[in-house]
Amino acid sequence: MNTSQFQSDRREALRRQLVELPGLAVVVPPARPRPTRRILLTAAAALVGALVVGQISVTAQSAHAAGVLRAVADQSMTFVDPVPGPGQYLLVHTHANWSVTGIDEAGNMNHGMNAQTIDVYRPANPDDDWVLRRDWGDGHPVPMEIEVIRAKDGHFYGGPWTLMSDDELAALPRDGQALYDHFNSSYQGGSASRDENNFVRITDILRMGLIPADLRAGLYQALALIPGVTASEQANFDGKVGVAIGRTEPLRAGQRAEMIIDPANGLVIGERTIMTYAAFGFGSNEVTGHTAIDYRIVDSAPQ
Template sequence: MDELTLLRSTRDLTREPSREALMRGRAALISQIDGELPVALFAEVGEQTAFTPLKTRRRRRTVAWAGFSVLGAASVVVALVATNVLGVAGWNGGAEPAAASALRSAAAAAIQVSDPVVGPGQYLFVRTDGVYAGVGTLEEDADRIRAEGGDVQPSDEVAILASTRGELYVPADRSDAWVWITCTSQPSQTFGPRSERYAQEYADAMNAYDLDVIRRFPGGITPGGGSFGGYAEGTTTSIDYDALPREPRPLLDKIYELNGNSGQSRDGQALEWIISTLQWGIVPAEFRAALYKAAAEIPGVEITDDQATLDGSTGIAIGRLETASNTRQEFIIDPETGQYIGERRVTLDGYAGIPPGTVTGWTAVTTSVVASAPADAASCDG
């Protein structure tokens, strides 16, 4: 992302500065020009806050400018606002101070605590356990929905939480075959009678097929030519972590660039990219530290729970509210070791029978070193 693009991005009013950043910029500006001009340069004229569930409008703050003829004062305005409110490449200040401090401490710890040593012939074993929200309709409603033209109404939708599990075996010699096992999903939580019926239909559908699958990827390369795991790079993936910057701001700018216009918001998608990258469990410690520092630069990131437990492991939950869907996305880290524990999502509105405030999905990641990789998916039975 070049400087011109960054400068243009400061005009995007859909990305609102924090009140603290706005006040710092305003205070610095007023202090500089107090007594020199007969009019106030900033006048806050309103704020739009109305929203509807799942299609929330992003809040926009409108700032009115009073014109004046002193060119030097105008230059001061631009410089002070850009420095104190916008920063060079986005809103200044990034994450909330407590979250930024926790992330930088975890980054320092991640570098000090070495990664597992995988000896010749051994494998790095990464296990992921979690749940996700499954939403659909009941068989008993199928005829009526078809008779009504096939349009599914919100009242027709019903949801459950279903389990998910994966096992990744990464060889010490990464040019050898990587082994990936996925296990059949099963219902894990329901939300009332309709949800219970949907859970049974879901389980019947899953059990009708043998969905415990083992796959092998020579050199960790998928049939499509991308790396298995790693980070998203356009339409493919890569594990060339050395190709990415290590300094927090350049790294975050690169993440913005890789994401393009995808996601519900630029900052939310950047955090999602970081979480998705960490979730594979194969990120080396020094790059994991860089990702933590980059997350500390993202506006709206805050500590959401200082004692978050995920699948038996406890750490600090750090997340951000995505206002477009009114969903909070979080990742959990061990502050003492910098280890990534996992991620979770919380719906603040609720949907399809899921109550507001429910954790609608989570994934816990554990890593270890093992002597061999399995030849089949029998481990799913354990």
């Protein structure tokens, strides 16, 4: 077999392998005229090969994540969310380990981790107060007492705990494309990029764990449309394994944000933030935030 026929066969084999990946857009470079110098042929082949393999890798990861998110969205719609009965509460328990920054006696800035717990009690009766119990942990730079806050509609710190009121959540579309268009069109320059802003705004809603199943499913479908989103297996802070939906922001020194989902029901069970390379005093692959979230129905809330 001559060289030309060999390259043609390899190209066709590559094309057949790639079209088997659902949702993967593939562009196979056209054949080029053969250079007159062997060194140019070698360099060009290496460069084209690196570009093609790199693009295939990124695109394949995004396609895989999109497929995973669509499956999780479907699973969310089949799961019956826990609903408290009369006099009961839906408790959303968060066990978090977050990075904190302090100044030592010599005036040097240093980083550390601080574990804390946040319990949010949502009452079955909408006229009753929500309750928040927060243990700020021992590693907080400023000593904080365990606090218990009662507030109408969960307005613990001057705004709704879910970042959006029930009425605002109800007004959002449920279709994934429509939700993506909603967030993308309302971008106002926040975050390091538009894509990061879309990812953060959607995950900020999901992370509170108080989102109806149909909206949760639509938000997962919207996440699947954001460039650079990937999926992998990852444990939450308490060790429960789920699907980590993540995105690395190139304009934020490679910081990677991940939301960990239970694939059995579509519920968010944690988050993780990691530095993909050393920057801002953090080491390469250093975890700067890690949480675990669970949900249960309880009969009472702290007084």
